[in-house]
Amino acid sequence: MSDKSGVRLWLPLDRRLGPARRISSVRAANMVDAVIERAVARRFEKSMARGSKWRTVLLVTAASFALPLAAAVYFGAGRQVPAPTAVSTGAVRGESKQRGARSQDAPAVRGQVLAVHPGAGQP
């Protein structure tokens, strides 16, 4: 142990006999003031950080409830509204007219394709 080895005798932490460079009492007092000031600031930062953590937790919790609810409302309401159906019906009708117009041309195209094919039309 240390007492047997004698090293402790040479390494005391005693205030008077320690190895640190001597400093004036004014400097020591300044150091003490600076330390207390910094500790107070650090504690304040810590408590703020803790507060902001709680705020984040609350926000995330609220969001986890609110977002699915909002999504459910949005999609649920979307199914019940009839207006988009009417619009899409009109669009489908218009589209079907175009398709009809196209279908008149279609046999010619198909006929051309068939005529080009070498084995086409033969039994």
Place this chain on the structure above:
Amino acid sequence: MSLAIVPPRIHPRVKAAVAGDESATHELVTEILPRVRNLVRYLVRGDSDVDDIAQDALVAVLVDLRSYRGEGRFEAWVDRIVARLAISRIRKLRFRWKHDTQYNSDLMLASGSPGSEEFVSRRQLVQMLDELPLEQRHVLVLHHVLDMTVPEIAGELRVPVETVRSRLRLAKARLRNFDPRVMEKRGDS
């Protein structure tokens, strides 16, 4: 025989400081400042970083003050925090150290003042410690100044127990080479 559970005794000043008493905190820091500076000086090479690290360590002590439960001496609790912070800081600062030229002027200033012989011998000792590799130095100080056991040091420094033992042995051997009196004070072999 009855076994009574004795509640841990906390010094009233420490209690008051924990409760937020400003004057008690001031007195407490003033009281432990020299001890903290000495411990940091044992762990750090040269004098230039001692006060910065000591201040950081004292801030850490004050911030953690509420976690002190009165189990063990308050000074020992402070020493552990200071040593932990100082060693982690030294790991970051180690490349900056260069030989300090302040020793001689300090020794000249100290001569003739009360306790000067003691002070001079401490300064000479840390000068020797400055020649040790940091790893060996830290193990030596933790073991012989803070009375930490080898497994405790291994846990603190996150190195195997055998490594701690070997560092301790090497550090002692080196110190003995520098000055045989260091290890011969109480008949250490």
